[in-house]
Amino acid sequence: VASEESDQLALERIVFFSDAVIAIAITLLALEIRLPELTSGDDVAAALTGLGSHYFSFVVSFLVVGAYWLGHHRMFRVVRRFDDTLIRLNILFLLCVAFVPFASSVIGEHGDTRPAAVFYSLVIAACGIAELTVWMYASHRHRLIDDAFPPAAVRSTTRRMLLAPVVFLLALPLTLIHPYVAMVAWLAAFPLSFAMRRIEHRQHPA
Amino acid sequence: VASEESDQLALERIVFFSDAVIAIAITLLALEIRLPELTSGDDVAAALTGLGSHYFSFVVSFLVVGAYWLGHHRMFRVVRRFDDTLIRLNILFLLCVAFVPFASSVIGEHGDTRPAAVFYSLVIAACGIAELTVWMYASHRHRLIDDAFPPAAVRSTTRRMLLAPVVFLLALPLTLIHPYVAMVAWLAAFPLSFAMRRIEHRQHPA
Amino acid sequence: VASEESDQLALERIVFFSDAVIAIAITLLALEIRLPELTSGDDVAAALTGLGSHYFSFVVSFLVVGAYWLGHHRMFRVVRRFDDTLIRLNILFLLCVAFVPFASSVIGEHGDTRPAAVFYSLVIAACGIAELTVWMYASHRHRLIDDAFPPAAVRSTTRRMLLAPVVFLLALPLTLIHPYVAMVAWLAAFPLSFAMRRIEHRQHPA
Amino acid sequence: VASEESDQLALERIVFFSDAVIAIAITLLALEIRLPELTSGDDVAAALTGLGSHYFSFVVSFLVVGAYWLGHHRMFRVVRRFDDTLIRLNILFLLCVAFVPFASSVIGEHGDTRPAAVFYSLVIAACGIAELTVWMYASHRHRLIDDAFPPAAVRSTTRRMLLAPVVFLLALPLTLIHPYVAMVAWLAAFPLSFAMRRIEHRQHPA
Numbered sequence: 001v002a003s004e005e006s007d008q009l010a011l012e013r014i015v016f017f018s019d020a021v022i023a024i025a026i027t028l029l030a031l032e033i034r035l036p037e038l039t040s041g042d043d044v045a046a047a048l049t050g051l052g053s054h055y056f057s058f059v060v061s062f063l064v065v066g067a068y069w070l071g072h073h074r075m076f077r078v079v080r081r082f083d084d085t086l087i088r089l090n091i092l093f094l095l096c097v098a099f100v101p102f103a104s105s106v107i108g109e110h111g112d113t114r115p116a117a118v119f120y121s122l123v124i125a126a127c128g129i130a131e132l133t134v135w136m137y138a139s140h141r142h143r144l145i146d147d148a149f150p151p152a153a154v155r156s157t158t159r160r161m162l163l164a165p166v167v168f169l170l171a172l173p174l175t176l177i178h179p180y181v182a183m184v185a186w187l188a189a190f191p192l193s194f195a196m197r198r199i200e201h202r203q204h205p206a
Numbered sequence: 207v208a209s210e211e212s213d214q215l216a217l218e219r220i221v222f223f224s225d226a227v228i229a230i231a232i233t234l235l236a237l238e239i240r241l242p243e244l245t246s247g248d249d250v251a252a253a254l255t256g257l258g259s260h261y262f263s264f265v266v267s268f269l270v271v272g273a274y275w276l277g278h279h280r281m282f283r284v285v286r287r288f289d290d291t292l293i294r295l296n297i298l299f300l301l302c303v304a305f306v307p308f309a310s311s312v313i314g315e316h317g318d319t320r321p322a323a324v325f326y327s328l329v330i331a332a333c334g335i336a337e338l339t340v341w342m343y344a345s346h347r348h349r350l351i352d353d354a355f356p357p358a359a360v361r362s363t364t365r366r367m368l369l370a371p372v373v374f375l376l377a378l379p380l381t382l383i384h385p386y387v388a389m390v391a392w393l394a395a396f397p398l399s400f401a402m403r404r405i406e407h408r409q410h411p412a
Numbered sequence: 413v414a415s416e417e418s419d420q421l422a423l424e425r426i427v428f429f430s431d432a433v434i435a436i437a438i439t440l441l442a443l444e445i446r447l448p449e450l451t452s453g454d455d456v457a458a459a460l461t462g463l464g465s466h467y468f469s470f471v472v473s474f475l476v477v478g479a480y481w482l483g484h485h486r487m488f489r490v491v492r493r494f495d496d497t498l499i500r501l502n503i504l505f506l507l508c509v510a511f512v513p514f515a516s517s518v519i520g521e522h523g524d525t526r527p528a529a530v531f532y533s534l535v536i537a538a539c540g541i542a543e544l545t546v547w548m549y550a551s552h553r554h555r556l557i558d559d560a561f562p563p564a565a566v567r568s569t570t571r572r573m574l575l576a577p578v579v580f581l582l583a584l585p586l587t588l589i590h591p592y593v594a595m596v597a598w599l600a601a602f603p604l605s606f607a608m609r610r611i612e613h614r615q616h617p618a
Numbered sequence: 619v620a621s622e623e624s625d626q627l628a629l630e631r632i633v634f635f636s637d638a639v640i641a642i643a644i645t646l647l648a649l650e651i652r653l654p655e656l657t658s659g660d661d662v663a664a665a666l667t668g669l670g671s672h673y674f675s676f677v678v679s680f681l682v683v684g685a686y687w688l689g690h691h692r693m694f695r696v697v698r699r700f701d702d703t704l705i706r707l708n709i710l711f712l713l714c715v716a717f718v719p720f721a722s723s724v725i726g727e728h729g730d731t732r733p734a735a736v737f738y739s740l741v742i743a744a745c746g747i748a749e750l751t752v753w754m755y756a757s758h759r760h761r762l763i764d765d766a767f768p769p770a771a772v773r774s775t776t777r778r779m780l781l782a783p784v785v786f787l788l789a790l791p792l793t794l795i796h797p798y799v800a801m802v803a804w805l806a807a808f809p810l811s812f813a814m815r816r817i818e819h820r821q822h823p824a
Contacts, residue, residue, distance in 0.1 A: 015631065017279075020230070021233050024234075024638070025236075030716045031720075048733060048737055062709075069635065069709075073631055073632070084403070088276075091269070091275075094232075098233045098236045102239045102240075106250075109241065215424075219431060219488075230436055290482070297481075300478075301474045301475075307442060307443070308445045311446075321455075321457035322456050421630075422691065428634070429640070429687065432641035433645050440645065440648075503681070507677065507681075513648060521653065522653075522656070525662045527663035531666055
């Protein structure tokens, strides 16, 4: 019903709201790191180094959420039209992202247990699947700036978005060996993503 | 006193500030979920599944606040003029939204008690009534982009905005049976909202 | 050095950053409200009504910070030029605002003591003085959209900005009688502000 | 692949996301200040003044993060083009900034110990080095609005960005004397930064 210009503003507001929720979730990750209460005789240095698994979960979660933000950023650069369904799918994606700080605190506190590693993997995979769903919906029925985004680019974006949930789901059985083995596998997502992007750039230099 | 363009920027800033407050409130909902302190012998999986009512209140609150954001988004797409009263009513709406994380933590912690369910219902209904008040004020005296938004659309928006407070207030007596019965009734707000929107689209295809 | 258009964007970014900090501070106010740990026999309703002073400090602080945001919003509608000093003064204002949630938690917890009431008054007055300083600097040396904002409007804005710090400083001695007497005096700031605005509108209808 | 205008929007979104993360981190600094639980006989005034080191760490951290924001603001005023590497470096900078509230809580709680002072210095220096890396990358290969930003301005910006990490790293050995001596040295960063800027303005009046 509203004008073309107001549509553009409304789209920007969706992007803005998403950015704000992701920015808050990513920054709250650090709130989960807390020094235990020390008495005057305690060693502050030992307490700081004793938080190793919290630093690890903070850094991994920050990079993962940062990568999801980057995916969202790339996706909405080419979205032109939106409807209520796209907004609702996007809210479900944000719901998953807002849940990551809790999952990150669980892995920071109990990273050496299998339930914590499984729980974290499922939450991260859910974020990825939700983002992929937004993308699947947005890239159909002429919702993209179609003249600027060829089908091959749509497919390569879909492939890259599949990477994170696939890695985190494939790493699930590795928790049977040891949670730490699964965590090392998670880190593989980053070089894999770089490699995929490089191969695509060689095939379709933009 | 300022120019037309500066008026547009000032309106955008109100929208922006609202988005930021709603985004923070919606993301803080997850901060209320906390794993209890575990000793080394405790079962992490049991602790995670034991937080069921916290997950429920997080998801319901996220979807409710998300729906209020969507209503605010729809409303301000068609607002053209603003004054201090509109800003003040909007601040009252934001005050209610900022209070939701506390209400959500109460229902997450004590969802099986009637006072918690009544308190939560009242807070959610207050949000809806505050948003409706902003809309009632904004949709009068030529504050909307009038040529693009016919009276029938104003009325259908008003009806949709009434839905959430009405559902949460009607569910109040159900807490007398059991808090969980009221909660199931809350969830009815979502399919009802979809249905209302579908009927309207059939009547006034935009 | 940069272009006119980039200057406009840089100014918008300052406004945006301020909005974000104020929005976060205002939403964090509700984080300070926490239900005490209850055991199964405890009365949830009694616990909820027992938080009365926390609700009061939340509402007063929300309205005060909201009013400071509204002042900031009005001020930056007419600012055209900025320099590093304006940015630094603005950061000092934001520092004061970011401190309000702590002051609000102090008054919520210990509102019946004189030190808490004095501390809160000083923090709120500091915010107002900092905002006034930003305005004093911004309204000089042709930093405003001068053709649209006459000297009389500058003076009336200054007067309105003086109101909050003056009320909170004048209420300080009232804490000697009882902290609650001072709190009632704080609430006087809101009708006073409305009245000042109404009188000005009658004198200079815009 | 997308249009020029969409590139501009995408760049603004990076800036926006950074602003949001920095705004949240800077506002969360105050969350680390908490009044200890008092029993009815305790002195609220004594408890408030007893938080001296927390206020100090809040103010120092707020000003430091504010200065990093100002640096980021200046930097992105002249950035014209971006790529994935620039976004990733920027995310690493934001990771460091999001970690500051934790470092600030450590210095607030244990500021009189050497490990806390060393830890804080390293975190603040890491932020500065990360921001410098973003700038080094952004200022090469024609990523700046080159006609508006001469090489001399690039070099002076680089020098100013080096200041904070250099001060915080040089202050490290001072913690051997006493943590408080290092803290006084930190404060030297602010007048030094003013002085550098004044000298440059005299050499290259813009």
